[in-house]
Amino acid sequence: MQLTELARQLALEHRGGDVEIRGVAPVEQAATGDLTFVTARKWLQAAHGAAALLVSSDLLSEAGAELAGRPLLISRTPALDAGRAGLLLGARELRVHGIHASAVIDPTARLAEGVQVGPRVVIGAGVVIGADSVIHAGAVIHDDTVIGARCVIHANAVIGGEGFGFEYVDGAHRKIPHLGIVQIEDDVEVGACTTIDRARFGATRIGAGTKIDNLVQIAHNVQIGRACVIVSQVGIAGSCRIEDGVVLAGQAGLVPHVTVGRGARVAAATGVAVDVPAGVTWSGWWGGPHRENLAQINALRKLPEFMKAMRAIMRGAEPSGG
Amino acid sequence: MQLTELARQLALEHRGGDVEIRGVAPVEQAATGDLTFVTARKWLQAAHGAAALLVSSDLLSEAGAELAGRPLLISRTPALDAGRAGLLLGARELRVHGIHASAVIDPTARLAEGVQVGPRVVIGAGVVIGADSVIHAGAVIHDDTVIGARCVIHANAVIGGEGFGFEYVDGAHRKIPHLGIVQIEDDVEVGACTTIDRARFGATRIGAGTKIDNLVQIAHNVQIGRACVIVSQVGIAGSCRIEDGVVLAGQAGLVPHVTVGRGARVAAATGVAVDVPAGVTWSGWWGGPHRENLAQINALRKLPEFMKAMRAIMRGAEPSGG
Amino acid sequence: MQLTELARQLALEHRGGDVEIRGVAPVEQAATGDLTFVTARKWLQAAHGAAALLVSSDLLSEAGAELAGRPLLISRTPALDAGRAGLLLGARELRVHGIHASAVIDPTARLAEGVQVGPRVVIGAGVVIGADSVIHAGAVIHDDTVIGARCVIHANAVIGGEGFGFEYVDGAHRKIPHLGIVQIEDDVEVGACTTIDRARFGATRIGAGTKIDNLVQIAHNVQIGRACVIVSQVGIAGSCRIEDGVVLAGQAGLVPHVTVGRGARVAAATGVAVDVPAGVTWSGWWGGPHRENLAQINALRKLPEFMKAMRAIMRGAEPSGG
Numbered sequence: 001m002q003l004t005e006l007a008r009q010l011a012l013e014h015r016g017g018d019v020e021i022r023g024v025a026p027v028e029q030a031a032t033g034d035l036t037f038v039t040a041r042k043w044l045q046a047a048h049g050a051a052a053l054l055v056s057s058d059l060l061s062e063a064g065a066e067l068a069g070r071p072l073l074i075s076r077t078p079a080l081d082a083g084r085a086g087l088l089l090g091a092r093e094l095r096v097h098g099i100h101a102s103a104v105i106d107p108t109a110r111l112a113e114g115v116q117v118g119p120r121v122v123i124g125a126g127v128v129i130g131a132d133s134v135i136h137a138g139a140v141i142h143d144d145t146v147i148g149a150r151c152v153i154h155a156n157a158v159i160g161g162e163g164f165g166f167e168y169v170d171g172a173h174r175k176i177p178h179l180g181i182v183q184i185e186d187d188v189e190v191g192a193c194t195t196i197d198r199a200r201f202g203a204t205r206i207g208a209g210t211k212i213d214n215l216v217q218i219a220h221n222v223q224i225g226r227a228c229v230i231v232s233q234v235g236i237a238g239s240c241r242i243e244d245g246v247v248l249a250g251q252a253g254l255v256p257h258v259t260v261g262r263g264a265r266v267a268a269a270t271g272v273a274v275d276v277p278a279g280v281t282w283s284g285w286w287g288g289p290h291r292e293n294l295a296q297i298n299a300l301r302k303l304p305e306f307m308k309a310m311r312a313i314m315r316g317a318e319p320s321g322g
Numbered sequence: 323m324q325l326t327e328l329a330r331q332l333a334l335e336h337r338g339g340d341v342e343i344r345g346v347a348p349v350e351q352a353a354t355g356d357l358t359f360v361t362a363r364k365w366l367q368a369a370h371g372a373a374a375l376l377v378s379s380d381l382l383s384e385a386g387a388e389l390a391g392r393p394l395l396i397s398r399t400p401a402l403d404a405g406r407a408g409l410l411l412g413a414r415e416l417r418v419h420g421i422h423a424s425a426v427i428d429p430t431a432r433l434a435e436g437v438q439v440g441p442r443v444v445i446g447a448g449v450v451i452g453a454d455s456v457i458h459a460g461a462v463i464h465d466d467t468v469i470g471a472r473c474v475i476h477a478n479a480v481i482g483g484e485g486f487g488f489e490y491v492d493g494a495h496r497k498i499p500h501l502g503i504v505q506i507e508d509d510v511e512v513g514a515c516t517t518i519d520r521a522r523f524g525a526t527r528i529g530a531g532t533k534i535d536n537l538v539q540i541a542h543n544v545q546i547g548r549a550c551v552i553v554s555q556v557g558i559a560g561s562c563r564i565e566d567g568v569v570l571a572g573q574a575g576l577v578p579h580v581t582v583g584r585g586a587r588v589a590a591a592t593g594v595a596v597d598v599p600a601g602v603t604w605s606g607w608w609g610g611p612h613r614e615n616l617a618q619i620n621a622l623r624k625l626p627e628f629m630k631a632m633r634a635i636m637r638g639a640e641p642s643g644g
Numbered sequence: 645m646q647l648t649e650l651a652r653q654l655a656l657e658h659r660g661g662d663v664e665i666r667g668v669a670p671v672e673q674a675a676t677g678d679l680t681f682v683t684a685r686k687w688l689q690a691a692h693g694a695a696a697l698l699v700s701s702d703l704l705s706e707a708g709a710e711l712a713g714r715p716l717l718i719s720r721t722p723a724l725d726a727g728r729a730g731l732l733l734g735a736r737e738l739r740v741h742g743i744h745a746s747a748v749i750d751p752t753a754r755l756a757e758g759v760q761v762g763p764r765v766v767i768g769a770g771v772v773i774g775a776d777s778v779i780h781a782g783a784v785i786h787d788d789t790v791i792g793a794r795c796v797i798h799a800n801a802v803i804g805g806e807g808f809g810f811e812y813v814d815g816a817h818r819k820i821p822h823l824g825i826v827q828i829e830d831d832v833e834v835g836a837c838t839t840i841d842r843a844r845f846g847a848t849r850i851g852a853g854t855k856i857d858n859l860v861q862i863a864h865n866v867q868i869g870r871a872c873v874i875v876s877q878v879g880i881a882g883s884c885r886i887e888d889g890v891v892l893a894g895q896a897g898l899v900p901h902v903t904v905g906r907g908a909r910v911a912a913a914t915g916v917a918v919d920v921p922a923g924v925t926w927s928g929w930w931g932g933p934h935r936e937n938l939a940q941i942n943a944l945r946k947l948p949e950f951m952k953a954m955r956a957i958m959r960g961a962e963p964s965g966g
Contacts, residue, residue, distance in 0.1 A: 484738050557877045
């Protein structure tokens with residue numbers, strides 16, 4: 001397909017010459033016939049082999065000179081439009097087709113129109129799944145879980161298992177009943193092998209539009225707001241409250257009962273031991289404000305030399321040396 | 323059900339007025355008709371909407387004045403009794419009913435009376451499972467694994483896979499045979515998507531009454547004692563030894579061959595690089611005694627200012643400035 | 645079997661007396677009739693109960709006096725040879741037998757000769773699997789994944805799921821199509837409940853001979869070289885590049901787009917936030933050269949006392965005290 005035709009079908013502005021495009025490729029691998037997308041100036045050099053670039057209008061303003069003469073598509077949402085270009089050029093997305101015969105679906109579960117269920121999925125009693133949601137192979141949706149519309153549950157995820165709660169009585173950990181459910185609102189994505197436990201009472205809740213990556217743990221009674229992003233291997237302990245628009249980067253961990261305020265961003269591998277205010281960026285093994293954490297990391301780097309220097313000075317300043 | 327009737331059926335002491343109870347709710351969501359349970363003073367205010375409170379006798383001693391006049395149930399084990407109350411009021415626990423037809427059970431496996439097996443479970447050759455154990459959907463119990471009585475294995479857990487062991491020979495990692503098994507004693511719980519690897523020789527062992535959360539990794543030849551608590555996303559490397567009553571909080575990690583002594587508590591996200599003495603609390607990225615780690619964290623927080631102040635003083639103290 | 649006969653069948657050098665060997669046991673549990681293997685001097689004492697020892701020639705040079713008179717087998721690859729001894733003595737490895745009837749294999753998938761597929765495995769459309777590879781129970785191999793020869797995919801692993809990528813448009817995270825695949829070369833091992841996501845375009849690639857443990861996350865477009873070792877619970881974010889022979893120890897985490905150079909070793913729980921040079925050892929919450937990290941940890945340990953001492957000196961040095 002010619003680049004001009006692609007621009008027309010994607011309703012994107014085209015600049016530079018026309019050229020035939022056969023596929024879309026990542027920036028480092030793009031070669032003759034490939035469209036690639038570039039969102040930051042530092043990737044431009046790696047993209048030299050591509051036939052054409054799909055760039056953001058911001059990048060065009062910033063690096064116009066470097067882009068001069070190259071065949072370009074200009075987009076406000078370059079990652080999405082690169083995907084749409086790939087689909088137009090014949091690439092295919094991962095799809096589940098209808099309800100696979102090997103899925104085990106309890107007769108009391110209610111699946112709305114358009115729900116897709118992959119092989120070997122298990123859907124328990126009383127489960128409710130909203131329209132057009134997709135449940136990938138091997139996922140387990142335990143009894144009474146409620147899932148909204150247009151959700152995607154990835155392979156081998158487990159939703160609605162019993163929470164981890166015991167009371168220590170007479171030398172033994174006795175299991176606390178978990179009588180609540182998991183409630184997932186519309187447009188939520190749950191990654192592969194991610195586990196979301198049911199509440200003791202009430203519901204563990206995931207707000208609309210929140211996206212959860214692979215291998216994440218969400219414990220009983222956690223309340224997650226809307227449009228959050230929770231990256232792989234994050235662990236959220238019991239009864240935490242994550243407000244709208246929060247980002248938890250990979251491997252971050254939250255102790256029980258903390259609140260992360262609206263729009264806060266928690267850096268990768270951060271340990272969240274206290275409430276995080278709205279809007280801040282938080283980082284550190286024992287998490288705190290990111291700017292302070294960076295200052296501490298920088299100071300720590302200089303600490304061995306600093307101690308050595310100080311001790312040398314102190315030896316010089318001792319009375320016997322004066 | 324009236325609160326007095328609930329007290330009678332649970333054999334709990336009742337104080338304050340009588341009131342109708344329709345269900346049990348978490349403290350923040352409890353409203354008219356709800357019983358909630360409160361175990362710490364700081365949650366009392368959040369519970370203002372509840373019809374009645376289930377409290378510990380300790381909390382009653384501590385906060386008697388704040389509780390005066392409220393309908394109360396008093397319990398030594400409030401979390402368990404709140405669960406029992408929920409069950410009496412009609413809530414239901416997650417249950418597996420018998421042995422699901424879709425489970426794949428090797429004919430040489432031996433399942434004792436009362437074992438429940440969920441959909442799509444795989445139970446290999448020579449596996450032995452003790453009375454009344456529950457294996458949830460999608461769990462894989464590999465050949466020759468031994469599981470005791472009253473255990474719960476959660477969905478998509480994998481028990482008895484080959485350990486991760488290779489010998490580097492002539493430029494390639496060659497796979498070491500794993501000829502041992504996994505042996506799990508009575509009353510153990512294994513979380514969803516948790517993996518426990520078989521031993522090279524002998525057995526990877528989990529002691530009676532130990533509870534393991536979701537997404538935990540337990541490598542080959544690990545020996546875990548009785549009544550331990552291992553929280554989500556903990557990683558225990560090969561041949562570690564965890565003695566009785568140890569608590570490993572979420573995301574803690576142990577390098578190979580370390581011992582954690584009886585009753586020790588390892589804080590969340592702690593890196594355990596050396597043996598941990600019995601009874602201590604251990605924390606830190608490079609773990610050490612918790613009190614020392616806290617002192618270091620506090621000192622680190624002050625370090626940027628401290629360095630700046632010291633450098634200012636030193637400049638003032640230089641000969642040219644004297 | 646007599647030790648001399650075992651030596652003959654394994655083609656290993658034998659020293660000390662002959663003795664009957666009934667099995668192979670780990671060093672701490674080895675008793676009468678057991679062969680055990682010892683690779684470091686510090687384990688020798690624990691092995692006192694064993695009937696015979698399988699040792700490396702290095703250990704023999706180092707600890708010859710302590711080994712004098714004991715029945716020994718001497719090996720260049722003691723872990724492998726101990727495993728071979730166990731197999732000769734009748735122990736069995738975990739095996740998959742043929743293609744299990746409960747596996748769900750798309751008719752367009754192509755499985756080479758000798759591929760073994762366990763119960764409840766799901767193999768999607770267009771998948772290609774090379775000769776003699778083993779796919780354990782419950783693993784999900786999504787559409788179009790390519791797996792080489794002699795690979796082992798452990799139970800409940802998920803390969804080829806959609807990557808975690810969204811573009812934030814008008815207040816919502818919109819899903820970016822993932823049109824690429826996962827490509828795994830020969831002799832790769834993928835652990836239980838490990839997740840490897842497909843690329844946006846092109847392929848997420850795992851090089852020949854690389855071994856990946858349980859519960860590892862490998863995001864979209866990651867490129868991993870040959871003969872790497874990736875230990876449990878490591879998380880590798882999108883588009884990272886891991887060169888040949890790299891070791892990533894347990895729970896290490898990599899932010900997106902970093903490169904780990906050939907032969908580098910990343911310590912357990914290290915956060916990799918910048919490119920890691922070839923050949924180095926890297927460690928720390930915010931990773932850096934291991935030697936510098938150790939110096940910082942040591943300095944940090946002394947910091948509380950150091951600050952106290954400095955402040956005392958400064959008080960003494962104040963003008964009013966002079």
